[in-house]
Every structure is written in C-alpha cells, then in structure tokens.
Amino acid sequence: MTDQTMTDQPFWNPKTETLPREQLRELQLAKLRRTVAWAKARSPHYARTLAGVDPDRLRSRDDLQRLPFLTREEWMSSQDVHPPYGELPVAGPERAIRVHTTSGTSGRTPLRALDSRKDWSWAAEMWCYALWGAGVRPRDVGYVAFGYGSFIGFWGLHGGLEKLGALTVPGGAQTTPHRVRQIVDFGATVVASTPTYALRLAQEAAAMGIDLPSGPVHTLVLSGEPAGSIPETKALIERLWGARAIDTAGMTEISTIVMFEPANQPGGCHVIEDHFIEEVVDPSTGRELPYGERGERVCTSFGRSTTPLLRYRTADLVVKVPAATAGNGRTFDLYQGGIIGRVDDMKLVRGTNVYPGAVEAIVRGVGGVEEFQIRLEHLDGRDEVILLIEPHPATTDDGWTALAADLGARLADAHEGLRFHLRRAATDELPRFELKAKRLTDLRAEQQRAALTARETA
Template identity: 85%
Template sequence: MSDQPFWNPKTETLPREQLRELQLAKLRRVVAWARDRSPHYARTLAAVDPERLRTWDDLRRIPFLTREEWMAGQEAHPPYGELPVVGPEAAVRLHTTSGTSGRTPLRALDSRKDWSWAAEMWCYALWGAGVRAHDVGYVAFGYGSFIGFWGLHHGLEKLGALAVPGGAQTTPNRVRQIVDFGATVVASTPTYALRLAQEAEAMGIDLPASRVHTLILSGEPAGSIPETKALIERAWGAKAFDTAGMTEVSTIVMFEPGNQPGGCHVIEDHFIEEVVDPSTGLEVPYGERGERVCTSFGRSTTPLLRYRTADLVVKVPGESAGNGRTFDLYRGGIIGRVDDMKLVRGTNVYPGAVEAVVRGFDGIEEFQIRLEHLDGRDEVILVVETVATLPDDGWERLAADLGTALADAHEGLRFRLRRAAADELPRFELKAKRLTDLRAEQQRAALAVMESA
C-alpha cells in the first residue's frame, strides 16, 4: 500500500455516478439519525422524509444551518445547545472554535467513534502528501480546547508515524525540538510556519538542511496562496500541502495531495459540499465563486446538515486534476471568508489578495492591514515590519514597488504604507488576524465631536 497515492483507493477513484449514489445513501441515514435524536433537527426536519432524498435536488428539502442558529441554541440551552444527539455522559471529547474572531466559541462533543473518524479524515491528507509510518511528525500546536491539529496528531498515530506534540513550548524551543527529534513532517498554520523559519534563521539553524521534507498547513487560507506557499517552501526547503477543516465537523474536509498543486480535493465519500451564492443560497455552477455549505456523514454525536460555513471557494470537477481522484476540487483551496471582503472607495479588498501581493516581496517579516476613515474618506493602511537588515533606502524602494503592486491588484486603489518598528506587530501561532477595520468607530467619534460642538 505504501507505493500507491490513495489512502482509500476504492472511494477516491469511484466513478461520479457511484459516488453520488453513496453520498445520497449516507445522507438518508444521517438525516434519519439526526431527526430522531437531536432536539434541533427534530424541529427543523419534522417535514423531511429521509427516504425521499433520492436526488441531488432533494438536498434543498433540508434547511440550511447557520452559525448564528447554533450559537443561539447554545446560549438558550447551555453549555452544548440542541444540536447534539446525546449529552456529555456519552462523549469522550469536547472541542471549541478558536475564538479569534472575538465571538463566543462554539462547543462541540465527540464520541469515541467520532474521534476515530476524525483521525481517518486526516489520514487522507497525510497519506496523499506522502507521509508514511517511518516519518516523525512534529505538531507545532498549543493543544488547548481549540480543535486545531488534534485530529492530525491522531492521524499520524493511525498511520504508524511517530507523533511529537509541540504544545506548551516557546517558538525557539519548538525549533530545537524539530531538529533534535529529527522531524520529517511539521504541521502548523501557514503564518506559524513562517514564524518558525524566521526564528530558526535568528538562531543560526539551517532548516533546509534539516530532515523536514513535508509541511502540513491548515487553519488559514494562506496555505493555498501561491506566493505564501512558495515563501514557506523556500524557507524550509520542504514541500508544503494545504488542508482545511473546521471545529463544526471535528476534522478536515479537504486536502491537497502531492501530485495536485493549487487545489484541495473534498473528501466526498464522507461529506457533501455544495457551493451557493451567499446572497440567494442557490447553488452556483462549477467554476464560479460561492460559499461552502457542508454536510457531514461521520460525526454522529453532533450532526451537521447543510451548514453555511461562510468560506469562499471555487469548485471544479475532480477529474480535471489528472491524478486519478474523482473527488471534486476546490481550486485555490479556501479563498477567504464571506465577511472578509471590505469595500473601500468602491473597491473590494480581501486580506488574502493583499497577502498574495505582500508575500511576493523579499524583506517583509510581518504585516497588518488597517482600514481607517481619515480626512473625510476611507483609507487602507498597510503596516509593514521588515527584516532588521533592510536599510532605510531599501525601505523606500520596497514601499514604492509594493504600493504600485497593491494598486495594480486592486483596480488602482492606493494603499498608504507605514514601516513598523522591530517586533511591533503581533506574531501568531494559530489563526492570524491581520485586518482591523476602524472606520465605523472613527466616524462615530467624529460625529460625537460635531454634535458636542
């Protein structure tokens, strides 16, 4: 098995017609399970007969689930809400969302069976990236209640690889452990992979000369931004692979295999992924940008049916990858979030699009995007922390070239650039938060001043 590229060759290469039949059969089963056992679904699926779910169009009989609904149920029926089919006495795991958005974290329960399934999903990604039993996997993750890389850790164990938990460590200590333990695989967010590389360089450690050959990235859209990925691969001298999942399903939903750069295959024997127009909720054709809607077949304790993720994606047929997999492909992975888009003087600004430009320039250590209302109009301010060795005249050239590139990528919208002091900007281990929108607050303050005058 070690020489073939598929973790589950039977389903990963299943003809589309047979794959759709498998999905619909699993859909009928999970809808019946959820309707009969979950207080939330007992209400929302009362008029849905599972046996009538026979075609793809029948999916529309199932109402959408939103994060707001989940949160409302959690607040009305603390601490776990009404989605779970059992209480904590039947669960073995509790995980939460990261809380980086500033919102109250969602709480999700898992049974022993659910957790075994979560590890299985990670095996699709690990195996597809070439990870095998002889590898040593270092998990650069804090191991708190946020689900993060917990599933990957258990996926490494399921493969037979040696899993090294990198929790409760400083960044320098993690770098030393990666080298000392002979890690061949490192898992982290894209941002933290760059942070580890920067720290290694400061410590005089040559990461490209280490045993690391594979990086498993997750947690941020940056894992599929070509410029960011190229920067990570140069810094490590290793191959990087993108994955994406969410706490709501306890594991990953998609992965980038070794022979398919530039996109992530959906694990379609365990999920149904629709792409809909964020405004209308209607499905969009292949090749058009839309919002992911996720249905999971594997998490039995907290079922998830037609969950609106707010992730922006572009789906294309899996066969277009040419690697033998028939699973649908998200071109470019997760592009961003529906609520990430900011309108500035008539131009759409996405953090991912800004990062794609910034990462194409050498000499940049970290950056932040700040939207402000100054002198009567909206402005985009890019705060850039450069490497310590960049001279002042180097910054002037960098700022001029970067400003031109950002304007070219944003329909002529001019960015204001400011150089940050060394270590001024925050560093991130988990999901990076690089955009701050101060406009509404500033306008309210200005109005208050006018009214008091």
C-alpha cells in the first residue's frame, strides 16, 4: 500500500475494522481465553474469583456468563486492604513504567492503575483508531488542552497523535488564554479537550478577539463527558469553532478509549471490538439486554496486560445497535448517541426523573448561555430544582427575562411540568472546568438533616 493510499483510506486497521461478524466473534473468543488464562495465573484477585473457570471452555458468547462481574467498589476495596495498587495487577510497580489514577471526584482515594511499556503502546494504538477515523493525518498539528497530571485524561491520546505521526503540542499547566494563544501560534488543526473545556476555549478566544471559525482547526476530539454526544452541545461547539467535533469515550480502568465516532458517522460511537467485548446489561439484574435497549455497559479488555479487566461494570448508560446501521463499512457495533449518562446520574424530584444530560441538551439548545449549574434543594418541606444560569455578558435585563421564560417552559415541558427555578448568575460567577464538569449539586439530604437538628434543639 502506498503512502497516499494509506492516507486516503478511512480505516486505521482495515483488516479488523471490516472483519465479518462471525470472524470477529471468533477473534474475540480467542483473545478472551488467552486473557482469562493470563489473569487467572498471575493476578491474586482473578486467581480467587476465576478459581472454577476453565479458559479452554469459553467457546461462545454465552460463556461470558461464567465470569463474575468486577465492580469499581471491589477494586477500590482491594486497594484499601492491599495498598497502594490492590490485588488486580499481575505484577508490582517494578514491572510497570507508569501509574495513573481516576479523577478522584468522588471524595475517596482514586483508583490507581499500573501500566507496562506494552500497555502504553496498546493505549496509543486504540487512540489511533479514533484519530484516524476522525480524519486526523500525519500532516496535522494536534493540540492537547489538558493538564498532564496523575489523572489519565488525554495521556493516551497524546501517544496516539505521536504514533500516527502528527505534530503534537502538549498544552500542559497553563491558563486558558495561554492555551488559546498556543493553538493560534502553532497553527493547530486538531484540538483535544473535554466538551466543557472546548466551550471555555471558544469563549476565551472570542474575548481575545480571535476568530476561531476562520482558523485552521478542522477537528475537535472530545472525551471525558457524555456531553460529547449531546447533539445540542456538539452543535454549539461546532458553531463556535467552525470545525467538526467527534466524540470518544474511555476510562482510567483500561488506560485508553473503548469507542469512537468516525467523521462520516455522527451520532454513534463504534466499539473497538477487536480489542474489547462490550455487554449491555440491566443495571438491576445484570441480565444482558438485546440491541436497542438502554442499559449499563460492561467492559472486557484484551489489551491491558498489567491490570486485566474482565466484565467490569462501568455504570455508563448506553444503547447498542448493530454495525450495519452505520453504513460506513465498519463491522464494529455502535453505541447510539455514545454514552448517554451514568446509572447514578438520575435524580428523583417530586416523582419526576431529572437527568443532568437532558437538562444540558435543553440549556445548550436555547443559546446565549455561558455556563450553568443545577442545585437540588429541600426548601419549605419539599424538593426543588434551582438552575443557575450565567448568560452572555451582553445580555440585557429584558433579554434575560425572555431567556428565562423560554428555558423555563422548555424544561417544564420535558419534565412532566416540574418547575425549574431559574436564577441569573453574574458574569464569571459559575465554575469553569478543564476536566470532567460537575454541574449538579444535591443539597437535599444535608438540608433535611440540618432542619431535623434545628427542630430537636429548639
């Protein structure tokens, strides 16, 4: 294959990305047997949990049910009992070259994951599937708007850009204006960030008088938040940048991404099925669900050798659809709309389900909103939803009144008449996020406890 032919073809790995489904399933099962044997022989955790499993007897997709689920709580508890890395790794830090963690936003000690040199090469390879599918080529200049700390974030993407051959600019610990200036000065054509930070960069560029849509950036690679697949958020990002936005999703637990949205298939993320088996299960029963039903994704990874991952319950909500629906030649199944949200995202307010992703879709759809926050409070004996809105700085009082009325009506209509109390926040009052945005705060339990204490001491 000539260099030009390689550049023109849409697949990073044409052989496996277009493999017939039957052959793809055989490949997955062969890798599953090998991974189970490896984990059982070397990992203290899997030696115990897979004691009754014979890897050679894993001959069909149904045989996955012989493997127990792994939960985040189990992994964290293992770290607590056997610090600092727990019993999942097949070897200690002396065999690894890197350690990364989850973001630690839950308040507990974050998960810690060890990786070998081979693991990191594999992580970069997974990102190459996504980057190439997004249209990124060796001639591109990739800017990684990321802090490069212990959180795994875009470390793998950085490696993928380098492996692909693109000039890679690490936008480390800098202010947002400095990053915007570097994007312009280096002539970046591809920018990687969270969806929230892509909006923040665009807002800052506008304040600096920089016309992003007229610049050379043609692709934004989004990851880290479900917002990358929210049509309203994606449309806003694409309008502000004048560039195509593509969604990806991964997790620290596997060191890289699992799925990607190619440039010619908006609205769905292909699972990289030659390296993963992904199940969709009922969050309550653990029963595998058929195509088209929303459930929790369960991940089995074949590539991370130092910390194997078998049937890991991710708590991500997804809807899987057949590969044929894509129509782009790939035989990998898709998650329709990427990651929809989290199993624990849903909040019940006076009998109505409130999802942060659904609220964001409505907020981004009205325009004129710089940032927002959702607060659930218990006021005067009942639950209420407070929505703090930071409108564009040029918004007049009349403009705010119209915006609040329109947004309030849309939110109520989408939530069975539930009223959202809209409050105007001052310019730059609400927090901005470089990594995962945290826009929902539930104060109800704390307020109820405080009220009970007040009554008891009265």
